[in-house]
Amino acid sequence: MRPIDEQVVLVTGTTGGLGRALAERLAALGATVVMHGRHGGRLERACEQIRAAVPGAVLHPAVADLSCLAEVNGLADRVLAERPALHALVNNAGVGFGSDSSRRETSTDGIELRLAVNHVAGALLIRRLLPLLQASAPSRIVQVASLGQAPIDLADPQLERGYDGWQAYAQSKLAQVMLTRDLAGELDPETVTINALHPATFMDTGMVCEGGIAPQSSVGEGLEATLRLLADPGLDGVSGRFFDGTREARPHHTADDPAARARVRELTDDLLRRAA
Numbered sequence: 001m002r003p004i005d006e007q008v009v010l011v012t013g014t015t016g017g018l019g020r021a022l023a024e025r026l027a028a029l030g031a032t033v034v035m036h037g038r039h040g041g042r043l044e045r046a047c048e049q050i051r052a053a054v055p056g057a058v059l060h061p062a063v064a065d066l067s068c069l070a071e072v073n074g075l076a077d078r079v080l081a082e083r084p085a086l087h088a089l090v091n092n093a094g095v096g097f098g099s100d101s102s103r104r105e106t107s108t109d110g111i112e113l114r115l116a117v118n119h120v121a122g123a124l125l126i127r128r129l130l131p132l133l134q135a136s137a138p139s140r141i142v143q144v145a146s147l148g149q150a151p152i153d154l155a156d157p158q159l160e161r162g163y164d165g166w167q168a169y170a171q172s173k174l175a176q177v178m179l180t181r182d183l184a185g186e187l188d189p190e191t192v193t194i195n196a197l198h199p200a201t202f203m204d205t206g207m208v209c210e211g212g213i214a215p216q217s218s219v220g221e222g223l224e225a226t227l228r229l230l231a232d233p234g235l236d237g238v239s240g241r242f243f244d245g246t247r248e249a250r251p252h253h254t255a256d257d258p259a260a261r262a263r264v265r266e267l268t269d270d271l272l273r274r275a276a
């Protein structure tokens, strides 16, 4: 791997929680950080705080609401236009189970919100930024997923019947892991690796508080696990894996089923056509 202080890293969802902490640590290690957020004011505040804590931090704020595929495309366009190189993409931004998990929400494109933000937006970013990641090799993609995983029922993939936010969250997180497995099979691991992880269980972050859950771990734990996937030279060439914190783990068994992965991929491609 390239030394971290020579890397340009795009982290999504840097206005709070894990993404905010990761952006600060990467800046402290000397990386150039493209800090994504959906809200201009919140993102500017996060950048200011990091600049105050890390003098000389090299930060490039980029605003996009990931619940709108046109904005996801806009974020990719901007990165491609402004950054001559990109060595890592961290798909971290996410929507939790919500304060009322029975309330079904949809994205601007009409896609169930958790699937849209947690999986489809990240898939589009990967698709659009892969050529730049390949040209900047060796590069790494990190999918911040979860141990909370459930297979997508293709008869009702967007939970139009009997909605449950936990189920929607878990489906979106398994979809991330399935995409990770799929892409790893296609990419040359000497060029671009892709791995997924469960950073830590119920960290003290926005989505956990919003869900009314008592935190069981700190952002610091998730930060170390996520940073490791970006910065550990021992993971050079390691791709398609799922980690529970820093330990390799088995994801839901459906992630090992190529036919199930193909079906989720077809669904993802279908939803992405809305962004074309």
Ligand SMILES: NC(=O)c1ccc[n+]([C@@H]2O[C@H](COP(=O)([O-])OP(=O)(O)OC[C@H]3O[C@@H](n4cnc5c(N)ncnc54)[C@H](OP(=O)(O)O)[C@@H]3O)[C@@H](O)[C@H]2O)c1
Pocket (backbone or CB within 6 Å): 012, 013, 014, 015, 016, 017, 018, 019, 037, 038, 039, 042, 064, 065, 066, 067, 091, 092, 093, 094, 095, 117, 144, 145, 146, 147, 198, 199, 200, 201, 202, 203, 204, 205, 206, 207, 208
């Ligand atoms: N917390 C845990 O224990 C835990 C466990 C397993 C996995 N994870 C995963 O870790 C990742 C980070 O979560 P977190 O715990 O740090 O949660 P968080 O504090 O709620 O942070 C979520 C981030 O995603 C952003 N985001 C949400 N919706 C967005 C949208 N439509 N467009 C753009 N950005 C959006 C948020 O932006 P705003 O500031 O604008 O809301 C925020 O920056 C997620 O993928 C989550 O699923 C967390």
